[in-house]
Amino acid sequence: xxxxxxxxxxxxxxxxxxxxxxxxxxxxxxxxxxxxxxxxxxxxxxxxxxxxxxxxxxxxxxxxxxxxxxxxxxxxxxxxxxxxxxxxxxxxxxxxxxxxxxxxxxxxxxxxxxxxxxxxxxxxxxxxxxxxxxxxxxxxxxxxxxxxxxxxxxxxxxxxxxxxxxxxxxxxxxxxxxxxxxxxxxxxxxxxxxxxxxxxxxxxxxxxxxxxxxxxxxxxxxxxxxxxxxxxxxxxxxxxxxxxxxxxxxxxxxxxxxxxxxxxxxxxxxxxxxxxxxxxxxx
Amino acid sequence: xxxxxxxxxxxxxxxxxxxxxxxxxxxxxxxxxxxxxxxxxxxxxxxxxxxxxxxxxxxxxxxxxxxxxxxxxxxxxxxxxxxxxxxxxxxxxxxxxxxxxxxxxxxxxxxxxxxxxxxxxxxxxxxxxxxxxxxxxxxxxxxxxxxxxxxxxxxxxxxxxxxxxxxxxxxxxxxxxxxxxxxxxxxxxxxxxxxxxxxxxxxxxxxxxxxxxxxxxxxxxxxxxxxxxxxxxxxxxxxxxxxxxxxxxxxxxxxxxxxxxxxxxxxxxxxxxxxxx
Numbered sequence: 001x002x003x004x005x006x007x008x009x010x011x012x013x014x015x016x017x018x019x020x021x022x023x024x025x026x027x028x029x030x031x032x033x034x035x036x037x038x039x040x041x042x043x044x045x046x047x048x049x050x051x052x053x054x055x056x057x058x059x060x061x062x063x064x065x066x067x068x069x070x071x072x073x074x075x076x077x078x079x080x081x082x083x084x085x086x087x088x089x090x091x092x093x094x095x096x097x098x099x100x101x102x103x104x105x106x107x108x109x110x111x112x113x114x115x116x117x118x119x120x121x122x123x124x125x126x127x128x129x130x131x132x133x134x135x136x137x138x139x140x141x142x143x144x145x146x147x148x149x150x151x152x153x154x155x156x157x158x159x160x161x162x163x164x165x166x167x168x169x170x171x172x173x174x175x176x177x178x179x180x181x182x183x184x185x186x187x188x189x190x191x192x193x194x195x196x197x198x199x200x201x202x203x204x205x206x207x208x209x210x211x212x213x214x215x216x217x218x219x220x221x222x223x224x225x226x227x228x229x230x231x232x233x234x235x236x237x238x239x240x241x242x243x244x245x246x247x248x249x250x251x252x253x254x255x256x257x258x259x260x261x262x263x264x265x266x267x268x269x270x271x272x273x274x275x276x277x278x279x280x281x282x283x
Numbered sequence: 284x285x286x287x288x289x290x291x292x293x294x295x296x297x298x299x300x301x302x303x304x305x306x307x308x309x310x311x312x313x314x315x316x317x318x319x320x321x322x323x324x325x326x327x328x329x330x331x332x333x334x335x336x337x338x339x340x341x342x343x344x345x346x347x348x349x350x351x352x353x354x355x356x357x358x359x360x361x362x363x364x365x366x367x368x369x370x371x372x373x374x375x376x377x378x379x380x381x382x383x384x385x386x387x388x389x390x391x392x393x394x395x396x397x398x399x400x401x402x403x404x405x406x407x408x409x410x411x412x413x414x415x416x417x418x419x420x421x422x423x424x425x426x427x428x429x430x431x432x433x434x435x436x437x438x439x440x441x442x443x444x445x446x447x448x449x450x451x452x453x454x455x456x457x458x459x460x461x462x463x464x465x466x467x468x469x470x471x472x473x474x475x476x477x478x479x480x481x482x483x484x485x486x487x488x489x490x491x492x493x494x495x496x497x498x499x500x501x502x503x504x505x506x507x508x509x510x511x512x513x514x515x516x517x518x519x520x521x522x523x524x525x526x527x528x529x530x531x532x533x534x535x536x537x538x539x540x541x542x543x544x545x546x547x548x549x550x551x552x553x554x555x556x557x558x559x560x
Contacts, residue, residue, distance in 0.1 A: 017293065017295070056462045056465055056466060078470075079468065082465070082467070082468045085466075087463075087466035089459065089466070090459075092463065094456075094459075094460070094489055094492075094493055095460055095463040095464060095467075095489050096489065097484065097485045097486075097488035098485075098488075107464075107467055107468075107485065108467035110468075111467060111468025111469055111470075112468050143492065157467060158467065161467065161468065
């Protein structure tokens, strides 16, 4: 088991007039190799939840266990934890700070206390992995790159720490359709090459349906459902209760059903949909 | 995120919160003047009672109010100690080697401490019950006579309100960037002063870059909507001097007047002290 969370609750500014409950008893288990999408309305506790995985938020109640690191302990090994869980925040390009791309990417590995040679190797590897050419960008200022390139550099900064678990908070926000596609392809590639477990917060239901093995639907600080995209996106009651949208494929299937075309399967990805329609036409 | 709260505004929705900010501001100014005129314990006590009464009406927990004093504890201690040791007087109380403490020194130290604490408390009620926005509006309104001598009152108020508006945004951004760098293994609370200062560079650079980006965007957005500070602008929330403001003003004036009448005419406190003495 990669991540084990039990009864996690969190309140912001407890004991003041500004107190606001963000999480109310979240229980969730993520296995090694899972691609988990976290969906839910704004304010449903998604961001608060993922920040717990990296101990960016101190545990208030409940328990969090990440790869044998128990966060209920008084002094968990934070360095090890942050090398294990790589966190890509929203708009990660806003965290770039150093003079050159290579220096910025090496910030994380340096904090892990790695050797000079190891750091150099990792920086090159990470920059190449996110689809940039090391020789071209390494000595340039990160501030003179394009928006999409900046985001790649920021992701490289996390990848260079070689996390086994990669957590991304809306990695495609603010990108054009092509940029979105590229970042999603990059996440998939990272899952296959360096970080086998991926958690991703997304408002893009199509991307969720295409990529995720499992979907955790957050609502009012709780995990309302944790199941495959198929089970989630065909559960009409659940979706309307939590005010969630459907992926385009599911919308089309629903429209077809209204017009009397009932498919034998319940497709969620485009490939599944095309296959299902072909079978319907032939049978 | 909701956990970044700027200033001390304490929303309890009391009548003091709803009072005209201009009236509150003037009351605070008068109060500060009054505090400087007080010289004896009974009047200090009376003013303390006044402050606590106002705090109770504002539904601000006294704990929250007295927490504001914490910020000046150091100042109070230093000034009191200096006065304690360096005030010369007639009645010598302690004489130990080169240290001489006079009765007058002790009294002066106590009074200075009381004065500083009083000076902190009442203005704190103002900031606890008034949003920074209301305060800027009040300042603009009170400074408006200066427009006659061509002081750009509106522009000054606008700069102030934008600065105030940006503080919580920048605080939230600082928070976010710190979290992001922590996720990359940064630690901000270990090592010596130099190491700690160095650890802030990865936070400060993105913060400044972001602040300039925001300023640029805001200026563009204002330009795009033909903003001009020269035109006579109207307000979304118009401040009105209501009946309750009149009552509040009269109440404050009465208290302050009593202090002055006591000092220069009646000397109540000496009568009270004589009774107990």
